Structures are given as C-alpha cells and as structure tokens.
Amino acid sequence: MPPRILLADCDSYFVRCAMLADPEGAGASELVIVGGRADSRGVVTSASYAARKFGVHAGMPMATAVRLCPNAVFAPVPGEMVNRKHHEVRAVLDDFSPVVEAASVDEFYLDLTGTEMLYRGESLEQTALRIQREVMDRTGISISIGGATGRTLAKMAASVNKPFGVHVVPPGGEAAFMQRFELSDIPGVGPALAEALRRRGATAVRDLAGIDLPTLVSWLGDSRAEWLYHLARGEDVGRVSPRGPQKSVSHERTFAKDVRDPEELETRLMMLAVDTGASLRAEGLRARTVTVRIRYGDFTDKSASRTAPDPIQSDRAIFAIARDLLRTLLERRSGGVRLLGVGVSKLVGDQEDELVLFDDPPGGPETERDRILAEASDRLAGRFGKGALVPARIANRGVRDGTRGRGGSET
CATH class of the missing domain: 3.40.1170.60 (MutS, DNA mismatch repair protein, domain I)
Incomplete structure (x- = not known):
C-alpha cells in the first residue's frame, strides 16, 4: 500500500489564538x-x-x-493560548493517527499508512475532512490539510485550499501536482537557491522537466541536485517520525523604547522568568541551564548562560540565575537595551532525579516552597487568567510587556 501522509496546518494560528484570548x-x-x-x-x-x-x-x-x-x-x-491550543490540537490528532509529528507550534504531520482497515476503506480525503471538523469542534482552531505519499508533497498540498481546505494528491498524481508550482514554492528552496536557478532560466517546476540529473548536479552540487530532481518529478520519500525531546524553552520582549535603567531591566527580566517557568511546568519539565539574551539599540546581541547544579522549574530559581547573568552582561557594556530574553535548556522530565556535584546557584537552591508557590500561581492563572498572581516587584512597579513578545518552545 502507498504511504498515506497528512499535514495539518493551523490557519492564521497566532491570529486565531489572539481572537480566542480576547x-x-x-x-x-x-x-x-x-x-x-x-x-x-x-x-x-x-x-x-x-x-x-x-x-x-x-x-x-x-x-x-x-x-x-x-x-x-x-x-x-498570546503565548499562553498558543501553547494551550497546540496541545489541544495535538490531542485530537493523536486520536486519529498512531504517528504524529509536531513540525512546529502550528503544523503537524500524521502518518496513516496501514490504517486502511481501521478506517474501513475510507478515502484519505474523507478522513482528512473528519479530522478537520473534529479539531474545529474540540479546539476552535481552523486547520487546512494536505495529503500525499510524502511529507513535502503533503505540506505543499495543504497550501492549495487555505483556509479551512483539504487537498489530497492521489497516488500516481504526484508529478502532475508538482507542475503547478514555482520553484520558490517548494519548502527548502530559499531565495539564494531560487536565484541560482533563475539565472539558469528555471523559475517553475516545469522548467526542470528537460534538465537531466548530471546537469543539475553541475549547477547545485550532488545532494541538492538529487533532492530537487526527484521532488520536481513528484518523487518524495519523506516520512513521518515522532519528534525528539524538547530542547529548550524561551521568552523574549522587544521594548517600545530602549531601556537603560538596570532596575527596570531586572523587573522586566522577572516577568520573562515567570513566563518561562510557567511554560516549563506546563510541559512537565525542569531545566539545568539558564540563558539571558540582550539586544542593544544598535542591534548588537549579547548572551550569557549558567548551568545550575539541580534541574529547576520555579520562577524564583530561574530569576535568581537570570538576574546574575543580566548584571554580568550590563557590567560588560552599557547602553539602551532594545530586546531582552530568558531561555532555559538541558531539560529533564519533572520526575527525573540527578546527582548534585556543584555549589548552589545564585539565590540558593530551589526549595519546596518555591515549587509550591509556582504551582499555586499556575492554578490561579488557569482559573483567572495570566497575571492573577505575580511577584510584588512586578505589581508595585506597574511594568507592562514591551512591544513584541515571543514565547514558546524551541526545538
């Protein structure tokens, strides 16, 4: 039986999450x-x-x-809503396929190969339509779905009928399907590669029909030429596999005006540490390494990292390390700060224990009280919304989020 691969692409995902949040x-x-x-x-x-x-x-x-x-x-x-809906959509998709890969916060690959008997001969398009309706009914998120025998073709098919559309490329129809696209439409063909092909007279997939593989190799090199040669002919061997463990979590803010006051920067850093801790706990994770990133007004980026002796997840412990890193960065260079970010990495599961080999981090080790307070904050946020319980330093200074934020998981 040919592979049966779907790509579920959330339509205008951040916009929809913003609408649900407000x-x-x-x-x-x-x-x-x-x-x-x-x-x-x-x-x-x-x-x-x-x-x-x-x-x-x-x-x-x-x-x-x-x-x-x-x-x-x-x-x-809407960072919290983005993370919440990601997991809700994933839960629905897990009900339909034994293999689901989250390619990003708003894209999911499903492998339905070998499920023909399970779905009693239902066509892949019919299954995709049922998945689409179920996701909308249970999460409020609109998705477009593409189906094909390979993952790249499925991703391209998902773009055909957006928003809230379904397009399935039938087995045997892959080559004809590819003929509708420009080369720049292919995932993996970036501006530089597209320009290199354009200089040789190839801008559309159909322009490669008369070009043999040795010629394409002379243009692009072995690996890229072979990949593009086969894909342009509808030969896609990409498959789906569950994604590896999450590697990091980060939150950052770009400020409306450059911030120079160290105390205000520390308060804003605390807000980011609170967001980062909440994301960690929502995933059932703890972190060993904390990183602080600064972008100055001239767009120069600086960062510093430190590894704690024990995995941590509480807001206080993350902030204690992050504050020490921020002070170190500010000592090395003064000037207005345009962007500030906090990230954590070297993640472990919430129940995993590790041997302590080093001294305590700045602010002392994470205590049971820290964890209890963090969990209480999460429960209140879940019931009353973000900001229901915040550190007094944030509440007293009245600092608000800056211009632009990005929160979530990096893999």
Missing part, C-alpha cells in the same frame, strides 16, 4: 494584526486573511502595517 477585542474584528501595539517598534508576527489583503504580512515593521491597515486591531502574541 474575544471582545481581537475576536470581534476581521482585521487583526498580531505582534504588539500599533505604536510599537516590533514586527508583525501574523495577520488575519482580511488584513493580508491590505498587504500586511509576517516580518513587516509594525509601523508599516499601521499605515497599510490603520483600522486593524493590534494584539500581542
């Missing part, structure tokens, strides 16, 4: 731009399909987006 604001408008406030210096993370008609797109400076679509609702990245 139903009376972003949720009440068709024009939604996610990334920060309208007066920010950040960039667009995502835009609704209605806003895209005005020329707004991801990566665009927020100021440009405001000029193009001034009537839009501008929303911050």
